Amino acid sequence: MIRTRALTKDFVVGRTQTVHAVRGISLDVEPGELVAVLGPNGAGKTTTLRMLTTLIPPTAGTAEVAGYDVVAHPDRVRAAIGYVGQGGAAGASQLVRDELVTQGEIYGLDRRRARDRANELLEALDLTEQADRKVESLSGGQKRRLDVAVGLVHEPSLLFLDEPSTGLDPHNRANLWEHILRMRTAAAEPMTIVLTTHYLDEADTFAERVIVVDHGQVIADDTADALKAELAGDLVTLRVAPEHAAALAAVAERAPGTRSVRVETSGEAGREASTVEIRTADGPGATPGLLRAADGAGLQVSRVDVARPTLDDVFLGLTGRSLRETAVVDTPGVEPLETGEHPTGEHSTSEDTTKKEVLA
Numbered sequence: 224m225i226r227t228r229a230l231t232k233d234f235v236v237g238r239t240q241t242v243h244a245v246r247g248i249s250l251d252v253e254p255g256e257l258v259a260v261l262g263p264n265g266a267g268k269t270t271t272l273r274m275l276t277t278l279i280p281p282t283a284g285t286a287e288v289a290g291y292d293v294v295a296h297p298d299r300v301r302a303a304i305g306y307v308g309q310g311g312a313a314g315a316s317q318l319v320r321d322e323l324v325t326q327g328e329i330y331g332l333d334r335r336r337a338r339d340r341a342n343e344l345l346e347a348l349d350l351t352e353q354a355d356r357k358v359e360s361l362s363g364g365q366k367r368r369l370d371v372a373v374g375l376v377h378e379p380s381l382l383f384l385d386e387p388s389t390g391l392d393p394h395n396r397a398n399l400w401e402h403i404l405r406m407r408t409a410a411a412e413p414m415t416i417v418l419t420t421h422y423l424d425e426a427d428t429f430a431e432r433v434i435v436v437d438h439g440q441v442i443a444d445d446t447a448d449a450l451k452a453e454l455a456g457d458l459v460t461l462r463v464a465p466e467h468a469a470a471l472a473a474v475a476e477r478a479p480g481t482r483s484v485r486v487e488t489s490g491e492a493g494r495e496a497s498t499v500e501i502r503t504a505d506g507p508g509a510t511p512g513l514l515r516a517a518d519g520a521g522l523q524v525s526r527v528d529v530a531r532p533t534l535d536d537v538f539l540g541l542t543g544r545s546l547r548e549t550a551v552v553d554t555p556g557v558e559p560l561e562t563g564e565h566p567t568g569e570h571s572t573s574e575d576t577t578k579k580e581v582l583a
C-alpha cells in the first residue's frame with residue numbers, strides 16, 4: 224500500500240540554512256495495517272505524511288502510495304487516499320452536512336450520491352444531530368470527527384491522520400478512536416491507516432505497528448509489544464537496606480535475563496533506603512529467582528515492584544532521551560512554523576498554502 228525508498232526532504236531556510244527534515248526513510252506498509260508513527264516534535268513525522276499525501280514533493284528518494292508514484296501521479300494518489308491534517312479540513316462557516324456534500328462533489332460524486340454518503344458518514348461518526356449546524360459551532364471532539372468524515376468521503380482504502388486526537392480530552396480521544404476503529408472495520412476491505420501521534424498510550428493500545436522516528440530517520444519499527452520486549456524490557460525494583468545494595472546488584476547482574484542494573488539510594492541521613500532497578504526480559508518470570516538468590520546471599524528485600532515497559536522506555540532505550548521531555552522543536556535557529564507558513568517558497572502550491580489541507 225505504501226513503499227518508500229530513501230525518502231528525503233530538505234527545507235532550505237533563508238540563504239544558507241538547510242533543515243534535513245526527513246533523511247532517507249525506506250518503509251513498506253501492507254494493505255489493512257494500522258500504523259502509528261511516533262516521535263518527538265520536529266522528528267519529521269508531518270513532513271513524511273505530507274510527502275506521502277503529495278502535499279509537498281520529496282527532495283530525493285521515491286514513494287509509491289496505493290500503487291502510484293507520488294511525484295509522477297499525484298492525482299491518482301489523491302483519489303485513493305484520505306488525509307486528515309492537523310489544521311482540520313472543514314470550512315468554519317459551512318453547515319456540517321453541506322461541508323460533507325461539497326467534499327463528496329469535489330471527489331466526483333453526483334449530488335445524490337454525495338448526499339447519501341454525507342448521511343452515512345454523519346450517522347457513522349455520531350454527527351447526525353449536528354448536521355444542520357455551522358462547523359464553527361461544533362465542540363473540539365465533534366469537529367475532529369467531522370475532519371475524519373471529510374477524509375473518508377470518497378471511501379479511500381488508505382487514510383492518513385496527522386495527530387488526530389491532539390488537544391482532545393481523554394473522553395473525546397477514546398470516543399474518536401472508537402469511531403475510527405469502527406469505520407475501519409465497517410469498510411468492505413479493512414482500511415489501511417497511518418497516523419502520527421504524540422500520545423504513547425494511544426500508539427500502544429490501538430496501533431498494530433509502531434514506527435519510531437527521530438531526527439528524520441526510522442529508529443525502530445515493530446509491534447508495540449515486540450519493541451517493548453526487545454528494546455526496553457520489564458523493570459523489577461527491589462528495595463533493600465543501603466549496606467546490602469551493592470551485593471544485591473551483583474546478584475541481579477548474574478541472574479538470567481538481566482539486561483541492566485541500577486542502584487539508587489535516597490532519604491535522610493541515617494534513614495536511607497536503596498532500590499536496585501533491574502531491566503530484564505521477563506519481569507514476572509525473573510522475580511522469584513531474584514528473590515531466592517537474594518535470600519541465599521542473606522540479603523533481605525523489603526519490597527518488590529514489577530513494571531511493564533512503556534513506549535517511552537523504548538524511546539529512552541533507543542535515544543537516551545524521554546519522549547515526554549522532548550516537546551520542543553530542536554532545530555537550531557529555526558522557529559517552529561505555523562501550518563501553511565513556508566519560508567522557503569519552495570513548495571508554495573495552492574494546497575500547501577491553505578490551512579485547510581484538503582486533498583481534492
Ligand SMILES: Nc1ncnc2c1ncn2[C@@H]1O[C@H](COP(=O)(O)OP(=O)(O)OP(=O)(O)O)[C@@H](O)[C@H]1O
Nearest residue numbers: 234242244263264265266267268269270271554565
Ligand atoms: N516548511 C518548512 N520549512 C522549513 N522547515 C520546516 C518546514 N516544515 C517542517 N520543517 C522542519 O522540519 C523538521 C521536521 O518537522 P515536522 O513538522 O515534520 O516534524 P514532526 O515530527 O511532525 O513534529 P511535530 O510532532 O511537532 O508535529 C523540523 O525541524 C521543522 O522545523
